[in-house]
Amino acid sequence: MSSASAQASTASALTVPVPLGERAYDILVGRGLIGTVGSRIAALGARAAAIVTDEHVGPLYAQAFSDALQTHGLRTSVITLAPGEATKSYASLERVCDAVLEAKIERGDLVIALGGGVIGDLAGFAAAVVRRGVRFVQVPTTLLAQVDSSVGGKTGINSRHGKNLVGAFHQPSLVLADTALLDTLPLREMRAGYAEVVKYGLIDDARFFAWCERNWRGIFEGGMERDEAVAQSCRAKAAVVVRDEHETGDRALLNLGHTFGHALEKITAYDSARLVHGEGVAIGLNLAFRFSAALGLCPISDAERIEAHLTSVGLPTRLSHVPGGCGTVDELLDAMAQDKKVKGGSLTFILAKGIGQSFIAPGIEAGKVRTFLMSEINASSS
Amino acid sequence: MSSASAQASTASALTVPVPLGERAYDILVGRGLIGTVGSRIAALGARAAAIVTDEHVGPLYAQAFSDALQTHGLRTSVITLAPGEATKSYASLERVCDAVLEAKIERGDLVIALGGGVIGDLAGFAAAVVRRGVRFVQVPTTLLAQVDSSVGGKTGINSRHGKNLVGAFHQPSLVLADTALLDTLPLREMRAGYAEVVKYGLIDDARFFAWCERNWRGIFEGGMERDEAVAQSCRAKAAVVVRDEHETGDRALLNLGHTFGHALEKITAYDSARLVHGEGVAIGLNLAFRFSAALGLCPISDAERIEAHLTSVGLPTRLSHVPGGCGTVDELLDAMAQDKKVKGGSLTFILAKGIGQSFIAPGIEAGKVRTFLMSEINASSS
Numbered sequence: 125m126s127s128a129s130a131q132a133s134t135a136s137a138l139t140v141p142v143p144l145g146e147r148a149y150d151i152l153v154g155r156g157l158i159g160t161v162g163s164r165i166a167a168l169g170a171r172a173a174a175i176v177t178d179e180h181v182g183p184l185y186a187q188a189f190s191d192a193l194q195t196h197g198l199r200t201s202v203i204t205l206a207p208g209e210a211t212k213s214y215a216s217l218e219r220v221c222d223a224v225l226e227a228k229i230e231r232g233d234l235v236i237a238l239g240g241g242v243i244g245d246l247a248g249f250a251a252a253v254v255r256r257g258v259r260f261v262q263v264p265t266t267l268l269a270q271v272d273s274s275v276g277g278k279t280g281i282n283s284r285h286g287k288n289l290v291g292a293f294h295q296p297s298l299v300l301a302d303t304a305l306l307d308t309l310p311l312r313e314m315r316a317g318y319a320e321v322v323k324y325g326l327i328d329d330a331r332f333f334a335w336c337e338r339n340w341r342g343i344f345e346g347g348m349e350r351d352e353a354v355a356q357s358c359r360a361k362a363a364v365v366v367r368d369e370h371e372t373g374d375r376a377l378l379n380l381g382h383t384f385g386h387a388l389e390k391i392t393a394y395d396s397a398r399l400v401h402g403e404g405v406a407i408g409l410n411l412a413f414r415f416s417a418a419l420g421l422c423p424i425s426d427a428e429r430i431e432a433h434l435t436s437v438g439l440p441t442r443l444s445h446v447p448g449g450c451g452t453v454d455e456l457l458d459a460m461a462q463d464k465k466v467k468g469g470s471l472t473f474i475l476a477k478g479i480g481q482s483f484i485a486p487g488i489e490a491g492k493v494r495t496f497l498m499s500e501i502n503a504s505s506s
Numbered sequence: 507m508s509s510a511s512a513q514a515s516t517a518s519a520l521t522v523p524v525p526l527g528e529r530a531y532d533i534l535v536g537r538g539l540i541g542t543v544g545s546r547i548a549a550l551g552a553r554a555a556a557i558v559t560d561e562h563v564g565p566l567y568a569q570a571f572s573d574a575l576q577t578h579g580l581r582t583s584v585i586t587l588a589p590g591e592a593t594k595s596y597a598s599l600e601r602v603c604d605a606v607l608e609a610k611i612e613r614g615d616l617v618i619a620l621g622g623g624v625i626g627d628l629a630g631f632a633a634a635v636v637r638r639g640v641r642f643v644q645v646p647t648t649l650l651a652q653v654d655s656s657v658g659g660k661t662g663i664n665s666r667h668g669k670n671l672v673g674a675f676h677q678p679s680l681v682l683a684d685t686a687l688l689d690t691l692p693l694r695e696m697r698a699g700y701a702e703v704v705k706y707g708l709i710d711d712a713r714f715f716a717w718c719e720r721n722w723r724g725i726f727e728g729g730m731e732r733d734e735a736v737a738q739s740c741r742a743k744a745a746v747v748v749r750d751e752h753e754t755g756d757r758a759l760l761n762l763g764h765t766f767g768h769a770l771e772k773i774t775a776y777d778s779a780r781l782v783h784g785e786g787v788a789i790g791l792n793l794a795f796r797f798s799a800a801l802g803l804c805p806i807s808d809a810e811r812i813e814a815h816l817t818s819v820g821l822p823t824r825l826s827h828v829p830g831g832c833g834t835v836d837e838l839l840d841a842m843a844q845d846k847k848v849k850g851g852s853l854t855f856i857l858a859k860g861i862g863q864s865f866i867a868p869g870i871e872a873g874k875v876r877t878f879l880m881s882e883i884n885a886s887s888s
């Protein structure tokens with residue numbers, strides 16, 4: 125492929141700039157990008173790229189992608205890991221760092237994450253620490269990774285003390301969200317990522333939520349709506365990240381639905397057969413609005429509208445939807461209190477005054493959470 | 507001890523500011539600091555501190571230091587590792603990160619490195635990545651750590667591909683160089699650190715080199731000269747770091763003597779029984795000036811003056827001083843070419859026009875290095 129035609133195709137992609145000063149970069153969103161952006165990656169000036177991927181994604185896309193890069197003069201190598209959350213470990217970090225060094229990646233060269241959030245977080249962390257930082261490109265292959273984890277520079281692995289507790293802020297040099305890659309994504313993973321799309325509407329963009337209600341089928345089917353939803357989600361996340369790169373304030377809004385969601389993931393022992401992250405988020409979003417309504421902050425009709433939409437796309441919304449059960453109120457509270465969003469003993473929630481009107485609510489008393497959870501559990505058992 | 511008296515003692519310390527914008531911090535240099543700076547550390551606003559140390563240093567100093575911090579209301583815990591370079595490993599990183607999390611260190615709390623460069627590099631890296639960055643205090647206990655490794659924010663571990671290849675730039679919030687701690691340091695380690703002190707004079711401060719020639723005994727004996735030498739070295743290093751925090755240019759000057767030195771460390775398989783880092787640097791400094799003289803850049807009398815001084819303090823200066831031999835010319839060249847200061851295949855050296863007049867010399871042909879090394883080896887065997 126000639127460089128001119130590559131540029132023509134790139135030009136048809138949607139571009140979302142992330143204006144982070146000297147760490148600024150672009151997110152490109154479009155169908156078929158990975159076959160056509162070799163020139164764009166080569167323009168970063170690297171001589172070599174180590175592509176990190178997993179055993180599901182690698183066989184589908186690594187070869188074609190690697191070929192596209194080689195055409196533009198990059199030396200490439202592929203590092204393939206087992207799929208799944210367990211891959212975000214110290215052992216994998218060592219494996220990836222050593223493989224990147226083995227591939228003779230120097231400071232001007234690239235580590236490229238080709239995969240979902242697991243690969244993005246792990247490869248990004250490796251890129252942050254190999255030679256104290258080499259450049260990094262995200263090629264997210266799940267909807268969750270395209271709309272959330274690939275944007276914002278948070279990278280990391282899990283510790284036995286909890287998820288994502290060890291890592292680095294390391295911004296990518298480029299993010300390529302090729303929406304065609306989602307055609308092979310299992311429906312359940314697609315739905316899980318969609319919960320994060322909806323989240324952006326709920327945080328501060330009621331019009332985007334309404335757009336999602338009307339257009340979700342196009343997102344799932346791979347129409348233009350998919351590209352638009354990904355780009356709009358990236359814009360929303362980038363805006364928050366730019367305001368608060370290192371998560372000392374505003375960025376916490378992105379945790380809407382996540383305090384409940386993380387507690388459920390913990391209670392289901394991070395067993396993806398029972399619950400994947402986005403399913404926990406879907407339940408968490410609904411609960412955050414129901415809790416807001418219970419506290420008299422938000423009309424219950426908003427919570428009902430959210431529940432109706434999540435249900436129509438096939439996402440769970442209630443504690444009773446957790447396969448194998450959601451545990452007792454005490455177990456849920458314990459799981460929430462251990463979440464890192466607890467500061468100095470009190471609970472911080474993201475609550476809302478309505479769709480698109482969420483806010484950070486520190487210092488929520490455990491008693492109020494307990495009462496709410498009790499009523500949720502009773503409602504479902506009655 | 508009252509906070510007022512603590513402040514009085516702190517005030518008698520020498521203070522070297524490191525003006526790195528929002529990452530600015532102070533280096534305090536003085537005798538007996540660790541017993542008196544509890545208030546200074548407490549003033550950083552942390553509630554807890556995890557002290558990382560090794561099995562040589564911990565038994566000597568950890569208890570008293572920990573007590574001094576507790577007096578000022580800090581919750582403390584101590585993590586003790588095996589001494590030696592092998593501790594800068596992925597396995598130790600995991601151990602330290604998990605222990606820091608176990609100690610419930612949050613973002614506002616502290617990791618404190620109490621040890622030499624090994625502990626400083628490892629604990630600093632752990633601090634950089636636990637929760638994507640917690641604050642970090644350096645309490646260097648070797649001369650090398652006080653004058654070099656604790657200043658500048660480079661942290662890291664070793665990979666099977668080489669030393670310090672995995673790590674982070676993470677500036678400390680405070681450096682406490684208590685010069686009394688060096689009283690228990692083995693003489694050989696003291697000498698090794700002294701090579702780095704001399705280096706600062708050789709880089710760009712001929713007056714400081716002359717001062718060292720006159721005052722080195724006071725440094726070794728623990729007089730006022732020791733505090734002055736440490737403070738002056740920190741000032742010199744800080745000035746370079748401030749000009750080039752992330753080592754993209756000028757900071758390379760600090761590698762004077764290190765290209766040869768690292769090659770010798772590699773050839774002696776990092777076996778500290780044969781050669782410690784500072785001994786490699788001492789030989790490297792002498793060779794850098796001899797090489798400069800051989801290239802006609804610098805008077806040979808300057809090299810001779812350096813050699814005389816290093817010899818008088820008991821440091822090695824020649825290839826023939828490496829116990830067990832320095833390998834062949836080819837082995838030396840190979841070891842240098844694998845050093846990370848090689849860019850795009852050509853060798854970068856730090857050379858000098860005279861004492862205090864060093865400069866970065868990229869693109870030195872391997873042939874010239876070969877000729878020089880050959881003559882050095884022949885000179886020693888004849």
Ligand SMILES: NC(=O)c1ccc[n+]([C@@H]2O[C@H](COP(=O)([O-])OP(=O)(O)OC[C@H]3O[C@@H](n4cnc5c(N)ncnc54)[C@H](O)[C@@H]3O)[C@@H](O)[C@H]2O)c1
Pocket residue numbers: 178179180181207208209212239240241242243245265266267268269272273274275276277278279287288305306307308309310313401
């Ligand atoms: N860094 C951040 O800001 C951030 C934000 C949110 C989530 N995360 C992290 O993201 C991770 C979850 O990411 P995820 O949901 O993408 O999970 P994932 O990476 O595990 O991918 C889900 C599954 O889909 C497979 N897959 C990926 N792309 C595919 C494709 N195109 N076709 C077929 N199969 C494909 C994967 O192999 C895996 O089995 C979690 O570890 C979470 O902590 C990070």
Ligand SMILES: NC(=O)c1ccc[n+]([C@@H]2O[C@H](COP(=O)([O-])OP(=O)(O)OC[C@H]3O[C@@H](n4cnc5c(N)ncnc54)[C@H](O)[C@@H]3O)[C@@H](O)[C@H]2O)c1
Pocket residue numbers: 560561562563589590591594621622623624625627647648649650651654655656657658659660661669670687688689690691692695783
């Ligand atoms: N980060 C940087 O910028 C930088 C710069 C230079 C060197 N380094 C690193 O520093 C390391 C070498 O540091 P080092 O020379 O301090 O070695 P070290 O930490 O191994 O200490 C040397 C020995 O002295 C012992 N010791 C330390 N303090 C003591 C004391 N007060 N009393 C008695 N014994 C004591 C230690 O237990 C060890 O056995 C290397 O890993 C090197 O890569 C880093």
